[in-house]
Amino acid sequence: MAAVDFEALRDDFPNLADGQPPLHYLDSAASTQKPACVIESIRHCYAHEYGPVHRGLYPLAENASENYEAARRTLARFINAGTTDQVVFTRSATEAINLVASGWAATHLQSGDEIWVSQMEHHSNFLPWQRVCNQRDARLRIIPVDDRGRLDLENAPELFGPRSRLIAISQMSNVLGTINPVREVVEHARRHDIPVLVDAAQSVGHMPVDVQELDCDFLVASAHKMCGPTGIGFLYGTSARLRETEPLLLGGGMVDEVGIDHSSWAEIPARFEAGSPNLAGAVGLATAVDYLSTIGLKAIEQRVRDLTDYAYQTLEAFDEVLLYGPETGNERGGILSFNIEGIHPHDVAQVAGEQGVAIRAGHHCCQPLMQRLGVSSTARASLNFYNNEQDISALADVINETVKLFGKR
Amino acid sequence: MAAVDFEALRDDFPNLADGQPPLHYLDSAASTQKPACVIESIRHCYAHEYGPVHRGLYPLAENASENYEAARRTLARFINAGTTDQVVFTRSATEAINLVASGWAATHLQSGDEIWVSQMEHHSNFLPWQRVCNQRDARLRIIPVDDRGRLDLENAPELFGPRSRLIAISQMSNVLGTINPVREVVEHARRHDIPVLVDAAQSVGHMPVDVQELDCDFLVASAHKMCGPTGIGFLYGTSARLRETEPLLLGGGMVDEVGIDHSSWAEIPARFEAGSPNLAGAVGLATAVDYLSTIGLKAIEQRVRDLTDYAYQTLEAFDEVLLYGPETGNERGGILSFNIEGIHPHDVAQVAGEQGVAIRAGHHCCQPLMQRLGVSSTARASLNFYNNEQDISALADVINETVKLFGKR
Amino acid sequence: MTDQSIYRAVLLDHFHNPRNKGDLGDMQIVRRGSNPRCGDEIEIGINCENNTLESVRFRGRGCSICLASASLMTESARGLKLTQARDLIEKMQLWFGDQGGVGPPGMGLAALGSVRQHPARKKCVLLAWQALDEILDEIERHPEIVGA
Amino acid sequence: MTDQSIYRAVLLDHFHNPRNKGDLGDMQIVRRGSNPRCGDEIEIGINCENNTLESVRFRGRGCSICLASASLMTESARGLKLTQARDLIEKMQLWFGDQGGVGPPGMGLAALGSVRQHPARKKCVLLAWQALDEILDEIERHPEIVGA
Numbered sequence A, B: 001m002a003a004v005d006f007e008a009l010r011d012d013f014p015n016l017a018d019g020q021p022p023l024h025y026l027d028s029a030a031s032t033q034k035p036a037c038v039i040e041s042i043r044h045c046y047a048h049e050y051g052p053v054h055r056g057l058y059p060l061a062e063n064a065s066e067n068y069e070a071a072r073r074t075l076a077r078f079i080n081a082g083t084t085d086q087v088v089f090t091r092s093a094t095e096a097i098n099l100v101a102s103g104w105a106a107t108h109l110q111s112g113d114e115i116w117v118s119q120m121e122h123h124s125n126f127l128p129w130q131r132v133c134n135q136r137d138a139r140l141r142i143i144p145v146d147d148r149g150r151l152d153l154e155n156a157p158e159l160f161g162p163r164s165r166l167i168a169i170s171q172m173s174n175v176l177g178t179i180n181p182v183r184e185v186v187e188h189a190r191r192h193d194i195p196v197l198v199d200a201a202q203s204v205g206h207m208p209v210d211v212q213e214l215d216c217d218f219l220v221a222s223a224h225k226m227c228g229p230t231g232i233g234f235l236y237g238t239s240a241r242l243r244e245t246e247p248l249l250l251g252g253g254m255v256d257e258v259g260i261d262h263s264s265w266a267e268i269p270a271r272f273e274a275g276s277p278n279l280a281g282a283v284g285l286a287t288a289v290d291y292l293s294t295i296g297l298k299a300i301e302q303r304v305r306d307l308t309d310y311a312y313q314t315l316e317a318f319d320e321v322l323l324y325g326p327e328t329g330n331e332r333g334g335i336l337s338f339n340i341e342g343i344h345p346h347d348v349a350q351v352a353g354e355q356g357v358a359i360r361a362g363h364h365c366c367q368p369l370m371q372r373l374g375v376s377s378t379a380r381a382s383l384n385f386y387n388n389e390q391d392i393s394a395l396a397d398v399i400n401e402t403v404k405l406f407g408k409r
Numbered sequence C, D: 001m002t003d004q005s006i007y008r009a010v011l012l013d014h015f016h017n018p019r020n021k022g023d024l025g026d027m028q029i030v031r032r033g034s035n036p037r038c039g040d041e042i043e044i045g046i047n048c049e050n051n052t053l054e055s056v057r058f059r060g061r062g063c064s065i066c067l068a069s070a071s072l073m074t075e076s077a078r079g080l081k082l083t084q085a086r087d088l089i090e091k092m093q094l095w096f097g098d099q100g101g102v103g104p105p106g107m108g109l110a111a112l113g114s115v116r117q118h119p120a121r122k123k124c125v126l127l128a129w130q131a132l133d134e135i136l137d138e139i140e141r142h143p144e145i146v147g148a
């Protein structure tokens, strides 16, 4: 693996290169910054190649359709989907999960069946299952989280039991940074014929993700968390599962024949993409994928791991700081949640903001996990390959200042 | 009203200014071209103001949230919503209709109730109602279309009857160009307390649209058809109706408190916007709205009407051409569907494409209307203010060439 | 009209002077192909003897590409052994598939190549071929229909 | 720490040395305000005599803004007539509302103004005030509770 000059890559990100004073952006788990190539591809799409996608017979429209479908191919290759039509463009990871909840689970759940999620799931991978369970008189079951912030599979003995109908877990926690043993869960689930949905919102674009290796049934992510544009995400599904799935949205582009009483759906994946496609979104996402692939996902993963180690040590050195989640190492991505004794995370984040350090404070859309941690919120610093050691030093300064301002005197 | 130099405005559209040979873009009903200011606002958002929307406590995030909410205010003013929170950002007009179908209709329909649409509706304003009617054992009723392509309200005597629970009609047909008497329908519906959803995908941005004047309950549109970006649209709803509506998507940002069994929704409109907001989409949409407002919606409407008259006359002059829809005048927007005797519309569109004229051929996502017209497809030319008379002359040349190539000899 | 144009002389000729078009009343097997998206509707009929397609005919309506392709199909399929016909259809589908690097399955069909750059119209081209494919399926299932 | 900074001396002082904080056991009416999004949880209690807020106290947990605002609220509300208290709350809400051009409803509260540029924290500021508002509602509905 050729060494990547990550420091130089910072210049690819205009919003990071901009800053005077410098911006220490430690909120990539909320949304990543965008490289110039992605921004340019969107601009170029609108300014010089813009036309409606699908079924136009003039060159501009044909080209737009081709660009849209080429983006799908790029994405399919990126996650190593078996075939291109296993990739459905959605509005977001959130929509993708809702699509599976209402399109697959709602039509496959019997009264008394169970859907399993974990205690560390994002609301987007929790609420849709809660609703469909309530609708179908099914049970939402929770895989507990152990004291080190890992899935406690030992204490979920019925996870692969006879009523388990679907397992939906994240590959990387957006609060704890935990990398979950998805491959292992799928392997067990396969034996009991239980489909697994992987919420890969935090992992795709941050580490190599291979859907065939994971062998999962569904996988979802959002472009904006992987250097791509806002307003687009995707659902991967095996062909068999997608065929079992009803569309969430009905409308233009997803039907074959429309009758007054009944209609027949178009082929997959068009069936799941009602409405005019998000051309610029798909193009921007594909450019992001190309950009990340050129750097190399392994290199990105290693870079973030190095930074995470450094950040973990830096934070650990503070007596007042309580860190959540696994220790550093293979089972942890670049997300660090912490609290400072006696100080509300809002105050930490506010001081940080004033010092040019962008961190997040709150429940991070993980209220069930907050309950498990026994807090109402945490401060969170999250890293991407474009961060550097100065960003982490700046975070240390913030903690010092916060303790000075708000600490018990 | 100061005269607008529409010819000069063409230069605002890089994709139109580009062309050598010139592009005669007559497919705006599918999607409009984008002015440079919209493209630039998206670029600027990503390059210099990008941060996650909502609940960040650092300046970049606060600014992003403010830009997102400012876009909502801009849009609310544009359609004259009573309050800003009556505007919900969606992925598209299609998603907005699905949201009302599954979030309002599904929870308000009783067995035997009726939802009324018209025979000219786009699949996006047809299929969601068909599904919810099938689910709820309700009836989908159709307002017929008369021979001149107008709503035949006389022949829908039960439209305001006791079982009528919702009326969903387009303000402008995307095939016929018909402008429907929405105001009149709402007035009647009000007296019987029947909510009305207006599909304004073709009208917003093309003529003045005032939701308070229309007095409708819901109204939907897509940004990409009004000079804005792809992947974003909106739902307007009265506060009372939105309060009665369940969210379509569940996930991050739309909940207040998440419990293991039940959760409570956030306030309106956040409740309907699960997932990370489409910041660049909202910003681009707001810029498009500002751009259109500066030109003036009345001026735009008049410009398109003039061009439509000219196009109508031009097409009418061909013996072989059969035009659908109302004659020119107030009740028609800039959309002209036609067929050439004995020639398949695909062939018309293909010849057009080769001659640099972008028109559409197909069923235009209006199969029920095609059945009414007794055809399987039409050719369609659709106009926007950036078109000119040369575009229409080019279309005339296409028709001559098509007849020469494919006409009966 | 350039050489690139899909309205190559050959296609126009087949559109204006379709071969093997008309009544299918005395055909052994008839299959319909339709594309509701654009209203193309084609019926293909065959007579078969000794595993050979003795006659292949079509009727229907559609765009020029669809009709020309049907006409061309009947010409190239007539006289083929069933296995050869299957092979031809497969090659057509490959030629029009996503993969590049495959040539036309026969000189007479080269004119259709100009349509390959217009993905939206691939369906128009393949409609008649798919109908023939279904006919071959039917023969496999019920060889007795063609007296075998 | 600049003048613009929201951690103005006043707020920090109220955070570190909260006024009127502690046990609410002997209060006539107590109301809770909570913001599940960030875990702020405040209880406000009052004693009222002759339509005047004789004492206003709070307890709870939250960020510095939330606690400082509660402390400031108790200081400015104490001694007010009920109608005056209502008026004050209204002015606070107006000041923190979307509209511009409105000043702080009292000199003592000016320090909170620095929070107005941080929309995400408006809720933190207003939590205590909303709880007081609910207390006033309760008094209107049941004046007997405060012996009126």
Ligand SMILES: Cc1ncc(COP(=O)(O)O)c(C=O)c1O
Pocket: A252, A274, A275, A276, A277, B029, B030, B092, B093, B094, B095, B122, B124, B125, B170, B172, B173, B174, B199, B201, B202, B222, B224, B233, B365
């Ligand atoms: C009348 C009408 N309604 C709804 C739609 C759906 O819009 P979108 O595809 O942007 O969701 C369209 C356009 O496709 C339309 O023309």
Ligand SMILES: Cc1ncc(COP(=O)(O)O)c(C=O)c1O
Pocket: A029, A030, A092, A093, A094, A095, A122, A124, A125, A170, A172, A173, A174, A199, A201, A202, A222, A224, A233, A365, B252, B274, B275, B276, B277
């Ligand atoms: C683990 C996880 N899942 C799902 C989501 C939802 O993604 P989005 O908001 O882009 O739909 C997020 C981020 O918000 C996340 O971190």
